[in-house]
Amino acid sequence: MEIREVFAINLRRRRQAAGLSQEELAHRAELDRTYISALERCVYAASIEVVDRLARELGVEASELLQRPSVPKIRKKGGASKTTGE
């Protein structure tokens, strides 16, 4: 999983959890709305400065937005082994 994707997913989830629209978040973080949209679609690799500004407005640490999803406990009998895709 690419780091852009990790960030995109975390950003969208946190934003929605905070009940903010892309526009609201963009305004608070002093960024452009279309840019937030692009970030959530993995169009760009954000600089750590925008990661930090978004994290602040979402009430989390910058590092959290780069946290890869923890592997969700595999429960299997005889299924084919599945790789992470990365």
Next chain:
Amino acid sequence: MEIREVFAINLRRRRQAAGLSQEELAHRAELDRTYISALERCVYAASIEVVDRLARELGVEASELLQRPSVPKIRKKGGASKTTGE
């Protein structure tokens, strides 16, 4: 503390801990040597892609390189209160 600084400090500490020169790390992460130097001096705000590439070569998660140093348990009697500097 600015996020650049957080990253710069973590990068340098991890690099030295790994016993790598800026040149060695740059080569392994396929980045320019002078750029690594600049990152450790807070000249630029790296993109999350270079954070990720450096993290890989240092054997850590990208998110770790953005982790702010934990406040080291204040032990004081009557000293002037000290701010974080930020």
Next chain:
DNA sequence: TTCGATTGTAGAGAATACTCCGTGGTAGAA
């Protein structure tokens, strides 16, 4: 349908990250 709110997307330009060249400085070993 019509409206408001939200998001996707395109294009052009400004700003900044990143590369590549070179120079110099410091410290340790020969």
Next chain:
DNA sequence: TTCTACCACGGAGTATTCTCTACAATCGAA
């Protein structure tokens, strides 16, 4: 001293991020 390894730093050029404007699509409510 001389050599080597390592790092700070400058400038110029390329690549990418980020801003701004505009238009279209979707969805739920009136």
